[in-house]
Amino acid sequence: MNAVEQSVRSPERTSENAPAAPAEPTRAGRSIEARLVERLLSLLGNPAIEFLLWTGERVSGRPGEKVQQLHIKDRSTLFTLFKDSQVGFGDAYSDGRVTVEGDLVAFLETVYESMPRGSAEQSLLRRFMSRRRGPRANTLEGSRENIHRHYDIGNEFYALWLGRTMSYTCGYYPTVSASLDEAQLAKMHHVCRKLQLQPGQRVVEAGCGWGTLGLHMARHYGVKVRAFNISHEQIVFARARAMAEGLASQVEYVEDDYRNITGTYDAFVSVGMLEHVGVENYPELGRIANQSLLRRGRGLIHSIGRNHAAPLHAWIERRIFPGAYPPSLAEMMKIFEPWDLSVLDVENLRLHYAKTLRHWLALYEAASERVKNMFDEKFVRMWRLYLAGSVAGFTTGTLQLFQVVFAPPDNNDIPLTRAHLYQG
Amino acid sequence: MNAVEQSVRSPERTSENAPAAPAEPTRAGRSIEARLVERLLSLLGNPAIEFLLWTGERVSGRPGEKVQQLHIKDRSTLFTLFKDSQVGFGDAYSDGRVTVEGDLVAFLETVYESMPRGSAEQSLLRRFMSRRRGPRANTLEGSRENIHRHYDIGNEFYALWLGRTMSYTCGYYPTVSASLDEAQLAKMHHVCRKLQLQPGQRVVEAGCGWGTLGLHMARHYGVKVRAFNISHEQIVFARARAMAEGLASQVEYVEDDYRNITGTYDAFVSVGMLEHVGVENYPELGRIANQSLLRRGRGLIHSIGRNHAAPLHAWIERRIFPGAYPPSLAEMMKIFEPWDLSVLDVENLRLHYAKTLRHWLALYEAASERVKNMFDEKFVRMWRLYLAGSVAGFTTGTLQLFQVVFAPPDNNDIPLTRAHLYQG
Numbered sequence: 091m092n093a094v095e096q097s098v099r100s101p102e103r104t105s106e107n108a109p110a111a112p113a114e115p116t117r118a119g120r121s122i123e124a125r126l127v128e129r130l131l132s133l134l135g136n137p138a139i140e141f142l143l144w145t146g147e148r149v150s151g152r153p154g155e156k157v158q159q160l161h162i163k164d165r166s167t168l169f170t171l172f173k174d175s176q177v178g179f180g181d182a183y184s185d186g187r188v189t190v191e192g193d194l195v196a197f198l199e200t201v202y203e204s205m206p207r208g209s210a211e212q213s214l215l216r217r218f219m220s221r222r223r224g225p226r227a228n229t230l231e232g233s234r235e236n237i238h239r240h241y242d243i244g245n246e247f248y249a250l251w252l253g254r255t256m257s258y259t260c261g262y263y264p265t266v267s268a269s270l271d272e273a274q275l276a277k278m279h280h281v282c283r284k285l286q287l288q289p290g291q292r293v294v295e296a297g298c299g300w301g302t303l304g305l306h307m308a309r310h311y312g313v314k315v316r317a318f319n320i321s322h323e324q325i326v327f328a329r330a331r332a333m334a335e336g337l338a339s340q341v342e343y344v345e346d347d348y349r350n351i352t353g354t355y356d357a358f359v360s361v362g363m364l365e366h367v368g369v370e371n372y373p374e375l376g377r378i379a380n381q382s383l384l385r386r387g388r389g390l391i392h393s394i395g396r397n398h399a400a401p402l403h404a405w406i407e408r409r410i411f412p413g414a415y416p417p418s419l420a421e422m423m424k425i426f427e428p429w430d431l432s433v434l435d436v437e438n439l440r441l442h443y444a445k446t447l448r449h450w451l452a453l454y455e456a457a458s459e460r461v462k463n464m465f466d467e468k469f470v471r472m473w474r475l476y477l478a479g480s481v482a483g484f485t486t487g488t489l490q491l492f493q494v495v496f497a498p499p500d501n502n503d504i505p506l507t508r509a510h511l512y513q514g
Numbered sequence: 515m516n517a518v519e520q521s522v523r524s525p526e527r528t529s530e531n532a533p534a535a536p537a538e539p540t541r542a543g544r545s546i547e548a549r550l551v552e553r554l555l556s557l558l559g560n561p562a563i564e565f566l567l568w569t570g571e572r573v574s575g576r577p578g579e580k581v582q583q584l585h586i587k588d589r590s591t592l593f594t595l596f597k598d599s600q601v602g603f604g605d606a607y608s609d610g611r612v613t614v615e616g617d618l619v620a621f622l623e624t625v626y627e628s629m630p631r632g633s634a635e636q637s638l639l640r641r642f643m644s645r646r647r648g649p650r651a652n653t654l655e656g657s658r659e660n661i662h663r664h665y666d667i668g669n670e671f672y673a674l675w676l677g678r679t680m681s682y683t684c685g686y687y688p689t690v691s692a693s694l695d696e697a698q699l700a701k702m703h704h705v706c707r708k709l710q711l712q713p714g715q716r717v718v719e720a721g722c723g724w725g726t727l728g729l730h731m732a733r734h735y736g737v738k739v740r741a742f743n744i745s746h747e748q749i750v751f752a753r754a755r756a757m758a759e760g761l762a763s764q765v766e767y768v769e770d771d772y773r774n775i776t777g778t779y780d781a782f783v784s785v786g787m788l789e790h791v792g793v794e795n796y797p798e799l800g801r802i803a804n805q806s807l808l809r810r811g812r813g814l815i816h817s818i819g820r821n822h823a824a825p826l827h828a829w830i831e832r833r834i835f836p837g838a839y840p841p842s843l844a845e846m847m848k849i850f851e852p853w854d855l856s857v858l859d860v861e862n863l864r865l866h867y868a869k870t871l872r873h874w875l876a877l878y879e880a881a882s883e884r885v886k887n888m889f890d891e892k893f894v895r896m897w898r899l900y901l902a903g904s905v906a907g908f909t910t911g912t913l914q915l916f917q918v919v920f921a922p923p924d925n926n927d928i929p930l931t932r933a934h935l936y937q938g
Contacts, residue, residue, distance in 0.1 A: 263930055432911055499910075506866070512933040
């Protein structure tokens with residue numbers, strides 16, 4: 091047990107469930123609570139934020155132009171933050187035991203920016219604890235349960251804030267002023283151009299969300315698509331869309347795991363599924379991609395990533411995305427290298443995801459009353475924190491978005507340059 | 515010792531220095547030599563080539579439209595090929611004990627294409643042997659000796675076939691019909707655009723060859739450059755060029771190792787040095803890049819690479835590039851990940867290097883009489899094989915060319931898209 095752990099544990103045990111009485115001043119004129127906050131701020135790299143305690147005490151990190159303010163409602167909440175800065179903060183925020191004055195994104199950016207590089211946002215204690223618990227396994231059954239918990243919340247809920255395309259992945263902004271729907275449309279064209287789709291070709295999609303990309307490929311590029319997904323709600327939605335749009339003969343939605351993909355195709359595409367695959371399954375995903383591709387085939391995998399291997403934010407993994415993990419580029423190579431697949435292009439779209447998430451967050455806030463009626467206030471705050479924290483993750487470089495194009499090693503039928511992606 | 519090794523070793527010992535007498539027919543009507551060739555062809559994946567032995571015997575792999583012919587001059591040469599297909603073939607070709615009928619590049623492509631994917635062009639025996647010998651270490655002193663052996667052969671020699679730019683790295687062909695000099699010029703602009711160079715900025719270059727890129731950056735982008743290189747011949751040449759072109763005040767050439775780079779810069783660039791760094795030194799190279807870059811800085815590393823970790827062709831490493839190693843992308847990540855550097859863009863220019871090498875090879879062949887006068891016939895054949903083999907490596911996907919753009923993790927002053935690379 092290290093010094094930090096000791097300094098937390100002892101007061102917690104004695105003060106459990108104590109009433110929110112004024113804190114006892116110490117020798118230095120500061121309460122034990124205030125000194126704990128100082129320690130917490132120090133672990134966070136001393137960001138320009140101010141803790142306002144239930145006692146009325148204020149404790150600040152470094153001075154800054156805009157000092158963000160955090161309200162802590164009671165003593166046990168403070169101890170929770172100290173014990174587990176990730177899950178503790180997330181749960182306390184959701185419950186309203188912690189509130190943030192002003193802009194939540196700006197507050198989280200301030201915290202993320204101040205943290206020592208490579209610290210992976212973990213308190214020493216959390217780091218110690220997280221060794222004992224990894225993300226939930228993505229076996230065939232585990233994946234189904236993990237995916238169900240996030241994506242089967244209800245299509246109506248997602249429709250409130252994903253925009254007209256129902257694309258739940260990073261958009262592509264050709265210009266800074268593009269709208270969300272424009273960015274999602276441009277993303278799909280960007281992906282299709284990277285895949286060099288030609289009319290009559292066959293595409294397999296691993297993880298197809300609400301089916302948007304498959305329909306887009308069929309409509310604009312004249313290809314036939316088989317799209318796999320294990321979210322029942324999404325498959326039902328996607329099939330209905332294909333029928334309504336007269337594309338059911340071109341796009342087949344298969345309610346099954348990517349590991350059960352069969353057949354050969356001109357293109358393999360997976361946008362936003364890799365986060366749910368688990369590094370231990372990357373060689374298997376690569377095997378599927380490799381066996382799916384004809385010699386002149388092309389593939390694209392689009393995923394949230396990291397600059398270096400690090401666990402997903404523990405609260406996000408526990409409350410929002412069970413089993414999820416954003417890989418480093420080196421980890422992603424475990425997909426391609428065992429099969430001698432050739433990486434042709436990697437594009438980091440980090441700032442595009444920050445913009446996408448800001449658009450989602452704005453729509454979400456506008457619909458928050460409806461979300462509250464669907465669920466409850468705690469749910470509203472939980473998803474607000476998830477979306478705002480994700481914006482901050484991408485703007486501060488804690489999270490990346492990698493779009494990787496690949497092909498069999500001897501496919502020389504590839505464009506000499508990438509200029510074709512930027513024409514018209 | 516495995517079966518292959520045994521089957522090679524025994525005949526070799528008994529037949530050493532034996533005269534090239536007609537081979538003794540076996541029960542099957544085939545000589546021992548012919549059966550050895552069949553085994554060799556089988557290990558190579560049975561390519562559409564024909565061995566013509568000193569005895570007049572012919573042994574072919576699979577039938578093909580254009581069967582390439584290989585002449586073997588004597589029995590000991592055949593055994594050498596069998597014992598070590600990489601170094602043995604290279605040395606025998608250099609000595610003229612093996613000759614190839616027709617186009618050498620096409621012959622090598624036929625062999626490379628037929629080899630089982632991931633086999634890394636190694637006979638079983640060679641694979642066994644290579645475990646005992648890695649590339650020569652790239653310590654400060656080892657690097658100096660390794661670099662001296664390749665780059666200090668003589669500027670006059672390289673000037674015969676590198677074209678006017680004296681760029682000894684992969685060019686960039688905006689169109690298939692671009693000339694070598696146009697491609698080298700376009701490559702430098704492509705690199706500078708990826709680095710977003712602005713007038714007045716400072717650039718550090720790790721491994722600068724004959725100084726071409728440094729002069730280009732200063733002339734066309736108005737930046738100040740410090741360029742490091744441990745090849746004495748190249749530094750002398752580069753300084754003379756900077757003087758002659760009136761750029762000596764903007765470009766400083768430093769005869770020193772990249773590990774001794776100091777100061778901070780707007781951009782870090784290294785084109786074609788990583789092959790000589792050694793994977794064990796990648797974190798150190800990353801440390802240098804990281805400490806060199808200002809917060810708004812950008813970096814670019816351009817290197818020959820692989821689809822998966824594999825040793826360099828043993829003959830190339832021994833005779834042409836001592837200490838060299840082309841990394842996989844996962845290995846390259848050892849440069850960036852320890853320092854939380856963010857990979858923004860990876861472009862695979864494999865087919866551009868095939869084109870560049872074809873241009874070099876044509877100029878080299880045109881100058882072969884002069885090369886012979888400078889050195890000797892063996893040297894001419896040795897470098898012909900190196901250039902032709904490199905073309906085949908890139909066209910068949912055995913070799914890759916990765917151009918990686920990176921930046922500190924919180925540099926948000928980066929272009930939203932890559933469209934700016936393709937304008938004008």
